[in-house]
Amino acid sequence: MGVTFGKVFNSVEQDVVFEVVEATEDENPQEKHWRLDSIPCDNELLSTSGYTESRNTQKSGKRKAFANNGPVATKKRALDPPAMFKAKYRQQEELGPEGFGSVFAGYRKTDNLTVAIKHIPRDKVVLMHKDNNGKQIPMEVAVMLKLAAESERHSAPIDLLDWYDLDQELILVLKRPWPAVDLLFYITAKGGCLEEKEAKIILRQLMDAAIDLQQKHIFHQDIKVENVLIEYHTNGIQVRVTDFGLSCFAKKEDTYQIFMGTHIPPEWHKQREYRAGPSTVYQIGAVLFDMLQNPTFRADMFFLQQRTKWWYSENCNNFLKSCLNKDPEQRLTLQQLRNHLWLR
Incomplete structure (x- = not known):
């Protein structure tokens, strides 16, 4: 990743604006989000007040009756990968080109951990690896997952925190040692x-x-x-x-x-x-x-x-x-x- 990790930058933060698209039942997005930990179940996925909806809705002044008067049930709607990325990380200024993509500074919102966010155009992902389940995943991701599983916490390779496999690009979120x-x-x-x-x-x-x-x-x-x-x-x-x-x-x-x-x-x-x-x-x-x-x-x-x-x-x-x-x-x-x- 080279100079992109160590480039000196000013203190002005530059936000990257993402459009949040709510997935509907009719949509079948091809984007997949893979993480180092296990993939959460539906009720463990990220949600905000903007992504929940009441099952007890009113239409045209008509109210639907329910057998009990307990709390209104809500259904959590899973965020699509771009929205999940935005919900978890804040992307800042570009640090520079790197290999087949570009790298941006950023941080994890929950604890302000500094990260490097690597964007690789999908057509530049030239090496693929077939895992034990027969799935094709980018070779770079497969290698870094193996390193994460078999290396010490403070090992020489940079840690992979998250990755997002989208239609148009691959996004890698890497821990950014600083300084x-x-x-x-x-x-x-x-x-x-x-x-x-x-x-x-x-x-x-x-x-x-x-x-x-x-x-x-x-x-x-x-x-x-x-x-x-x-x-x-x-x-x-x-x-x-x-x-x-x-x-x-x-x-x-x-x-x-x-x-x-x-x-x-x-x-x-x-x-x-x-x-x-x-x-x-x-x-x-x-x-x-x-x-x-x-x-x-x-x-x-x-x-x-x-x-x-x-x-x-x-x-x-x-x-x-x-x-x-x-x-x-x-x-x-x-x-x-x-x-x-x-x-x-």
Whole structure:
């Protein structure tokens, strides 16, 4: 999600106006709302005074008789997904484009929790996943649901709070760590490159996140400085991984032919084929390159063709070479890199 989480904005709130449409019995909307918790029953759905109606109505001055004089029964009318979204969240200014969609600032009305609201046009949702019940759901949602179920509360990936699958778009509501900026903004604010010592702190956490994803059989596919979030704490920083729009479930032996990420591994140029592990290692090397060098890493740049700066330590140079080797079989694995001398 990158810079969209950490963009500085003014205090003027900009509301997005939604038209609330009441669903009638004749309508059969295709929109579906999915949440991390169980889908509520009809009598548990959100309702307001504007969405209730009395069964004891009067028409043309005629009153219908009832057997008892107890309280008038009311029927709760379920809100459609756009109205449910509006009832629960307030959307504010746009933070910026991200991947295949746009991201807005916002907050949850019940507790003012800051959130990032990601809008993805439906035709841009390119990867789908079939769940155990045979339902097709967006791959990004499936991956983040798995992460939510199997990760610690304060894990590296950003938390998915809600999602709304509409006719025209997919809306993801994500927890927005604050204060935080993406790694590209962080590097720029530091003058365009980081000291090796600081880069090492960030890379340790990024390596831990990458290994965690691999153990959960998740292939991010687009690790880059824009998709690494630096969250500030009083006792230091926490690295988080964002934007799972190109992610998928992967096994160690799986190979892929279509590459949609940013840092394309050399083997794809040569063989039109790549695997999750070596590609992730290559992308982590590109992130380290961007932290230490002023030029932005490009897909056609290989470390062995670059002039390294004299103040890089020998172990740092070795780490970079191990990540950016043209031959994927010669790159170290994620676990081997985590145990590398440079990260100790």
